[in-house]
Amino acid sequence: MTVLLEPAAPAPGALAPGAGPAPRAWRRLRRRPAALLAGGALALLVLLALAAPLLAQLSGQDPNAYHDDLVDSARGGVPLGSFGGISGDHWLGVEPGTGRDLFTRLLYGARVSLLVALGATVLQVLLGVVAGLTAALGNRLLGRLIARVTDVMIALPLLVLAIALTAVVPPDFPRPLLLVLAIGILDWGGVARMVRAQTLSLRGLDFVEAARLSGNSTLRIARRELLPSLAAPVITLAALKVPTNMVIEASLSFLGVGVKPPTPSWGQMLSGAQTWFRADPAYVLLPAGLLFVTVLAFTVLGDGVRTALDPRAGSRLRVGTRKERTA
Amino acid sequence: MTRFVLGRLGGALLVLLVLSLAVYALFYVAPGDPARLACGERCNPAQIAQVREQLGLNDSVVVQYLHFLQGLLAGRDYSGGAAVLHCDAPCLGFSYQNDRQVTELLLERLPATFSLALGALVIWLVVGVGTGLLSALRRGGATERVLTVLTLAATGTPVFILGLLLLMAVCAYLQWLPFPTYVPFGEDAEQWAWNLLLPWITLGVFESAKYARITRSSTLETLAEDHIRTFRAYGVGERALVTRHAVRGAVAPVIALSAVDFGTMIGGAVLTESLFGIPGLGKTLIDGVRVVDLPVVVGVVLAIGTAVVIAGAVADLLYAVADRRVTLS
Numbered sequence: 240m241t242v243l244l245e246p247a248a249p250a251p252g253a254l255a256p257g258a259g260p261a262p263r264a265w266r267r268l269r270r271r272p273a274a275l276l277a278g279g280a281l282a283l284l285v286l287l288a289l290a291a292p293l294l295a296q297l298s299g300q301d302p303n304a305y306h307d308d309l310v311d312s313a314r315g316g317v318p319l320g321s322f323g324g325i326s327g328d329h330w331l332g333v334e335p336g337t338g339r340d341l342f343t344r345l346l347y348g349a350r351v352s353l354l355v356a357l358g359a360t361v362l363q364v365l366l367g368v369v370a371g372l373t374a375a376l377g378n379r380l381l382g383r384l385i386a387r388v389t390d391v392m393i394a395l396p397l398l399v400l401a402i403a404l405t406a407v408v409p410p411d412f413p414r415p416l417l418l419v420l421a422i423g424i425l426d427w428g429g430v431a432r433m434v435r436a437q438t439l440s441l442r443g444l445d446f447v448e449a450a451r452l453s454g455n456s457t458l459r460i461a462r463r464e465l466l467p468s469l470a471a472p473v474i475t476l477a478a479l480k481v482p483t484n485m486v487i488e489a490s491l492s493f494l495g496v497g498v499k500p501p502t503p504s505w506g507q508m509l510s511g512a513q514t515w516f517r518a519d520p521a522y523v524l525l526p527a528g529l530l531f532v533t534v535l536a537f538t539v540l541g542d543g544v545r546t547a548l549d550p551r552a553g554s555r556l557r558v559g560t561r562k563e564r565t566a
Numbered sequence: 567m568t569r570f571v572l573g574r575l576g577g578a579l580l581v582l583l584v585l586s587l588a589v590y591a592l593f594y595v596a597p598g599d600p601a602r603l604a605c606g607e608r609c610n611p612a613q614i615a616q617v618r619e620q621l622g623l624n625d626s627v628v629v630q631y632l633h634f635l636q637g638l639l640a641g642r643d644y645s646g647g648a649a650v651l652h653c654d655a656p657c658l659g660f661s662y663q664n665d666r667q668v669t670e671l672l673l674e675r676l677p678a679t680f681s682l683a684l685g686a687l688v689i690w691l692v693v694g695v696g697t698g699l700l701s702a703l704r705r706g707g708a709t710e711r712v713l714t715v716l717t718l719a720a721t722g723t724p725v726f727i728l729g730l731l732l733l734m735a736v737c738a739y740l741q742w743l744p745f746p747t748y749v750p751f752g753e754d755a756e757q758w759a760w761n762l763l764l765p766w767i768t769l770g771v772f773e774s775a776k777y778a779r780i781t782r783s784s785t786l787e788t789l790a791e792d793h794i795r796t797f798r799a800y801g802v803g804e805r806a807l808v809t810r811h812a813v814r815g816a817v818a819p820v821i822a823l824s825a826v827d828f829g830t831m832i833g834g835a836v837l838t839e840s841l842f843g844i845p846g847l848g849k850t851l852i853d854g855v856r857v858v859d860l861p862v863v864v865g866v867v868l869a870i871g872t873a874v875v876i877a878g879a880v881a882d883l884l885y886a887v888a889d890r891r892v893t894l895s
Contacts, residue, residue, distance in 0.1 A: 516738035
């Protein structure tokens with residue numbers, strides 16, 4: 240288990256080819272420039288988000304401070320200056336209407352996006368793995384019950400339920416936490432179903448049988464024998480869940496039921512964007528572009544992780560392609 | 567077959583029952599008193615007490631839920647003092663904001679949602695399946711790589727970004743179209759179509775990405791099968807192999823997924839509707855949430871749940887009909 244989950248150390252030469260699943264996966268991932276590029280972009284974004292308070296101090300701006308003097312109140316609050324009011328003080332211009340600094344708001348928005356997307360994914364994986372393992376290894380009645388609940392959870396429309404949930408939670412409950420909980424608790428069905436199916440097929444294999452015959456408890460078998468084998472598919476699914484969760488957060492904030500002002504969020508910035516199409520296009524394009532690039536990067540990275548961890552990938556869909564036929 | 571249908575129906579009813587229980591529980595975790603919310607801001611305690619009596623909020627929670635179920639199945643009467651309000655069979659209660667039956671409100675909003683979903687369905691079937699077939703035909707080439715990148719980009723993009731950019735380009739800058747406002751089909755069919763064009767494209771293109779992927783991978787899988795090799799040996803051309811024979815592998819999954827997606831959209835494409843101001847179910851939900859109109863929220867969620875569950879069952883059936891290898895059991 241520890242061997243598998245250790246951050247794969249790139250040690251070419253030190254390890255013989257195929258020394259373990261993790262180094263092998265890392266080598267495969269390294270051969271995909273798109274995935275590496277996406278990973279690099281995301282690392283940069285995470286770094287920027289973590290350093291948001293520092294960068295805000297550096298630029299001398301507060302994300303929530305109003306600057307009435309920077310917007311043209313006669314023209315409905317259009318930022319003064321070109322490109323949405325870009326200046327030495329305001330590196331990406333200011334928000335129309337309020338004059339709040341856009342650079343720091345986008346940075347703090349990144350924190351919210353990343354926090355909710357990653358937090359919800361962790362919760363989904365935890366709930367899903369526990370539910371899936373219990374469904375496969377628990378007694379029959381419990382197993383069937385959990386499988387049934389999983390089916391129901393998958394069938395329900397997530398966005399709609401999350402919206403309804405936000406209607407009834409007290410307004411002073413911290414919103415990012417609410418979003419993490421809502422997404423995590425409503426959308427663990429996919430992970431649970433996959434873990435259950437995998438466990439059921441692993442359960443009959445010899446190494447699990449051997450562990451059972453040597454008198455190990457079910458819990459120990461789950462931890463020592465099953466979890467390491469489940470790691471690859473779970474990591475794959477989790478990597479693909481992150482962009483989905485990020486889109487859900489942005490969607491809820493866009494609809495006005497997610498992160499509450501004054502906390503900045505990309506989705507929320509876009510909900511007010513329609514009025515500024517012509518007057519301040521930068522205000523629309525900046526959050527939209529950031530959200531697009533981030534979600535795309537997560538998707539590409541997740542796709543890369545999937546291919547790197549799937550032993551059959553790369554060969555399966557190439558069947559009958561030109562390359563194969565000429566070979 | 568009959569057994570499968572009955573079993574699927576039973577399962578669907580169970581899901582709906584659980585859903586109704588869950589959303590009904592929303593009333594009780596909601597902040598604030600339902601009676602006060604129903605009565606409005608300027609109500610005195612006596613009026614609130616009267617509303618509470620009328621809505622049956624003094625009964626125990628279980629009795630209230632049973633009344634709610636009874637209202638759904640057989641209709642119910644709200645009696646408070648002299649006035650008796652009757653609420654017809656699928657009774658979802660009365661909206662707090664406008665004194666109307668929620669069922670009536672939802673039925674009124676359904677055509678807009680249906681119009682949106684229908685156009686999007688046509689687009690994703692044409693664009694999505696077309697793209698998938700093209701990239702299967704040109705596999706291994708530059709066209710496929712470009713299409714794969716485009717598909718990947720479209721898969722992840724939030725639907726409202728696509729819509730915003732379209733609005734910005736087409737309506738604000740190029741001014742080819744005015745900003746859309748929904749016109750019912752019955753009023754003016756031509757205006758209906760023009761005003762729905764951008765929402766259709768937004769939703770349709772967004773969904774197309776998924777269909778392109780599925781079409782491509784199912785077609786490629788079928789291409790690897792023995793009968794295709796036989797066709798090839800007999801000299802059937804590459805284009806005919808893909809578009810006439812291998813595409814059959816994609817028919818079943820595309821139909822099944824379309825049923826699910828169409829059902830989900832009938833339940834309301836919340837984002838597209840609120841972006842373009844289409845007065846459908848999804849927009850009703852968001853408006854209901856904003857003003858804490860709980861009966862409307864509960865009603866929409868139940869309606870959407872019903873649509874999704876029915877679509878899921880229909881998808882299973884269609885899959886079995888379209889793919890002979892699947893037997894219903």
